[in-house]
Amino acid sequence: MREHAECCEELRVHPEILERVKPDMPDEECLYDLAELFKVFGDTTRIRILYVLFESEMCVCDIAELLSMSQSAISHQLRVLKQARLVRNRREGKTIYYFLADEHVRTIIGQGMEHIQE
Amino acid sequence: MREHAECCEELRVHPEILERVKPDMPDEECLYDLAELFKVFGDTTRIRILYVLFESEMCVCDIAELLSMSQSAISHQLRVLKQARLVRNRREGKTIYYFLADEHVRTIIGQGMEHIQE
DNA sequence: ATAACGTATGAACAGATGAGCATATGTTGA
DNA sequence: TCAACATATGCTCATCTGTTCATACGTTAT
Numbered sequence: 001m002r003e004h005a006e007c008c009e010e011l012r013v014h015p016e017i018l019e020r021v022k023p024d025m026p027d028e029e030c031l032y033d034l035a036e037l038f039k040v041f042g043d044t045t046r047i048r049i050l051y052v053l054f055e056s057e058m059c060v061c062d063i064a065e066l067l068s069m070s071q072s073a074i075s076h077q078l079r080v081l082k083q084a085r086l087v088r089n090r091r092e093g094k095t096i097y098y099f100l101a102d103e104h105v106r107t108i109i110g111q112g113m114e115h116i117q118e
Numbered sequence: 119m120r121e122h123a124e125c126c127e128e129l130r131v132h133p134e135i136l137e138r139v140k141p142d143m144p145d146e147e148c149l150y151d152l153a154e155l156f157k158v159f160g161d162t163t164r165i166r167i168l169y170v171l172f173e174s175e176m177c178v179c180d181i182a183e184l185l186s187m188s189q190s191a192i193s194h195q196l197r198v199l200k201q202a203r204l205v206r207n208r209r210e211g212k213t214i215y216y217f218l219a220d221e222h223v224r225t226i227i228g229q230g231m232e233h234i235q236e
Numbered sequence: 237a238t239a240a241c242g243t244a245t246g247a248a249c250a251g252a253t254g255a256g257c258a259t260a261t262g263t264t265g266a
Numbered sequence: 267t268c269a270a271c272a273t274a275t276g277c278t279c280a281t282c283t284g285t286t287c288a289t290a291c292g293t294t295a296t
Contacts, residue, residue, distance in 0.1 A: 012241075013183045014176075021173040021184060031165050033234045034227065039160030043254075044153040051149065055139040058132075060273060065131045066139060073255055075274055080254095085233075094263050094272045104233040108226060109152065115203075115222040116151045130271075161284080178243060191285055193244055212242045212293050 040084040041108065045069065046077050050105055053087060057099035158202040159226065163187065164195050168223055171205060175217035 040046060048067050052058060058066075064074045078098055081087040086105050089098045100106070158164060166185050170176060176184075182192045196216055199205040204223050207216045218224070 013180050017174055017176060017180055018184055021170055021176075024173055025166075025169065025184075030231075030234070031169065032162050034230050035160055035162040035165045037230050037234055038156050038165070039253095042153055042157030042160040044150050045254080047149050047153045047156070048143075051143065052139055055142055056135055058135055058139075062131050062135055066136055066143075070256070071273070072257080072275090075272095076255075079274075091263085094270095096273065102233075102236075104229055104236075108229045108233070111222055111226045111229065112152050112155050113148075115220075115226070116148070116155055118220075118222075163284080188286070189243070190245085190287080194284075197244080209293085212240095214243065 037084060040080055040086060041112070043077070045073065046081055047109070049074065049077060049081065050086065050100070050109065053098060053100050054106065057090075057097045059095045059097050063098070155202060158198055158204060159230070161195070163191065164199055165227070167192065167195060167199065168204065168218070168227065171216060171218050172224065175215045177213045177215050181216070 041050075045067070049063055052063060052066050060071055060074055060078065063078075064071045067074065078087065078089075082089065082098075085101050087098050088101045089096050091097075159168075163185070167181055170181060170184050178192055178196065179189055181196075182189045185192065196205065196207075200207065200216075203219050205216050206219045207214050209215075
């Protein structure tokens with residue numbers, strides 16, 4: 001078997017596969033954005049923040065206290081989460097409450113949990 | 119409002135929230151594994167590899183050709199994907215075919231896509 | 237055996253990233 | 267207006283990560 005692609009080829013690829021798959025690739029920008037999104041989930045601090053926000057909206061110092069981390073560290077990471085539109089916030093006096101932006105967060109994390117627990 | 123937590127507290131947290139959320143936190147190891155998993159999705163090269171494997175199982179040099187990257191770079195990334203049990207492989211003579219390990223990959227990426235396209 | 241091939245791997249280096257520190261911003265009450 | 271407070275942010279550094287290069291490994295055909 002595999003009697004193809006043997007004449008003057010530089011790479012011993014499988015052309016019939018390549019030709020079939022090539023047109024179905026999403027554009028680069030989309031895949032880049034997707035990787036950027038998952039990168040945000042790919043940090044323990046941020047995952048922990050998202051997890052506590054599953055339960056309740058919360059202010060920065062509540063989160064810092066729960067995770068035993070500095071206010072600064074949490075604030076930096078909340079910025080990343082906000083930019084990725086995974087969390088939103090609302091101000092109430094001096095306090096700023098953060099909460100999950102939408103249900104995709106739960107679904108994505110839920111699927112991740114299923115995978116690691118299989 | 120917010121007449122709580124004002125007596126002798128070092129941190130102006132919201133104790134009733136903290137006490138409610140604390141017991142519901144998954145253990146650290148689990149959250150660490152979860153972050154590790156998403157870290158794997160958080161790279162353009164790896165996302166692109168997973169995407170081409172959506173269509174068909176494929177050998178290393180097919181993938182390298184499709185993504186216009188070196189065999190070595192692809193091989194390194196396949197190793198990461200395999201360690202995360204997102205892909206598996208089978209040998210056929212000199213060729214090693216890689217394929218998606220399970221359906222979680224599609225679900226997770228699908229949810230990510232929904233999020234960025236909303 | 238040995239050459240050719242497809243793939244894997246270790247070392248090295250450049251670029252990315254998370255946390256700490258100091259400080260700035262914005263809000264409230266006196 | 268000013269002090270206290272909650273949060274945000276710029277800079278810096280140590281660490282992590284992805285790619286390249288060179289080379290090793292495992293398989294096949296001669």
